[in-house]
Amino acid sequence: MEFRQLEAFVAVATELHFGRAAERLRMSQPTLSELVRRLEREMGTPLLTRTTRRVALTSAGTELLSRAQAIVSDVSEATAAVRRAANGEVGTVRLGIVPNVEPVLAPHVAEALRRHAPDISLDIQRMWPLDLQQAVVDGVVDVGLTCGLAVDPPGVVGEVFCGERALVGLRSTHRLADRENIDLTDLAGETFGIPSASLFPEWALGQRRVLETAGIFPPTVELETTDVGATGWTRQSGVEWVMTGAALSGLDEDATLIPSTTGLFAYKLQWSSARTQTAAAARFVQLILTVDVPQGWVTQSGHLRFEGASSAEVNEEP
Numbered sequence: 001m002e003f004r005q006l007e008a009f010v011a012v013a014t015e016l017h018f019g020r021a022a023e024r025l026r027m028s029q030p031t032l033s034e035l036v037r038r039l040e041r042e043m044g045t046p047l048l049t050r051t052t053r054r055v056a057l058t059s060a061g062t063e064l065l066s067r068a069q070a071i072v073s074d075v076s077e078a079t080a081a082v083r084r085a086a087n088g089e090v091g092t093v094r095l096g097i098v099p100n101v102e103p104v105l106a107p108h109v110a111e112a113l114r115r116h117a118p119d120i121s122l123d124i125q126r127m128w129p130l131d132l133q134q135a136v137v138d139g140v141v142d143v144g145l146t147c148g149l150a151v152d153p154p155g156v157v158g159e160v161f162c163g164e165r166a167l168v169g170l171r172s173t174h175r176l177a178d179r180e181n182i183d184l185t186d187l188a189g190e191t192f193g194i195p196s197a198s199l200f201p202e203w204a205l206g207q208r209r210v211l212e213t214a215g216i217f218p219p220t221v222e223l224e225t226t227d228v229g230a231t232g233w234t235r236q237s238g239v240e241w242v243m244t245g246a247a248l249s250g251l252d253e254d255a256t257l258i259p260s261t262t263g264l265f266a267y268k269l270q271w272s273s274a275r276t277q278t279a280a281a282a283r284f285v286q287l288i289l290t291v292d293v294p295q296g297w298v299t300q301s302g303h304l305r306f307e308g309a310s311s312a313e314v315n316e317e318p
Helices: 003-015 018-025 029-043 059-086 102-116 129-138 201-214 279-288
Strands: 048-050 055-057 091-097 120-126 143-147 156-171 192-194 220-222 241-244 255-272
Touching: 003 018, 003 029, 003 059, 018 029, 055 059, 059 279, 091 102, 091 129, 091 279, 102 120, 102 279, 120 279, 129 143, 129 156, 129 201, 129 255, 143 201, 143 279, 192 201, 201 255, 241 255, 255 279
Parallel strands: 091 120, 091 143, 192 220, 192 241
Antiparallel strands: 048 055, 143 255, 156 241, 156 255
């Protein structure tokens, strides 16, 4: 018994007309008639009575109809589900994300999926960069969202797609504490507190890169705090300012955060090129490289809307 035979029988049995059934299935009437006759031969009994004026179900045909309809419906639903999965419309994406941007980018990408691919679910796993890098290589996660300066090991593709303005942390008594924005060159001679490279090397490197880009090399000391957001830095004597991001802005009560005019922390997506990417993961990557970046953030070179450093798109939507 073939599926096409059942499909042909169901069409004739519900239309009770070979011509309309053939039109419904987009096949010739002789082909349709032959499929039904073959099914009847395999069943060993007539399923339909045919006259020049009407088509009717036999008792055997009546018995078969509901069962055949269920089979045809199940196969149609299965076919549609498989096609949706193959097109990346359904599935689960395992996303590894570094802690310094999880509070901002995790809800951002989840909302993008909810709006544009609601049947793709997201399994978010918080990881440090080196662990995340290995998880991408080993296939533990489908996609990684990590610091833009993270190395792409062999077999891993990385696209730097967004960046956030660096926030400068100052004591509330600092001479520049009432500024709306700060040019980092105004702090060139003041002692900068940097996170321990052993705690989060990419984060420390990113901060050094911001300083280099600004053309300043301030006196620098390593922060004693083990919190990536630099919480508690004001209790460390000798430190006059720090940098952080919006997702890590839980600084001390006697400190203030001010956006820098030039400092930028970049972030990238990573995925394995050595492993077959699921359709859902491929759709996720394409989506995140296309949709708006978070409010106040800027697009970077890997984003499909990026047109160059002079025209990086800043999302200023309220």
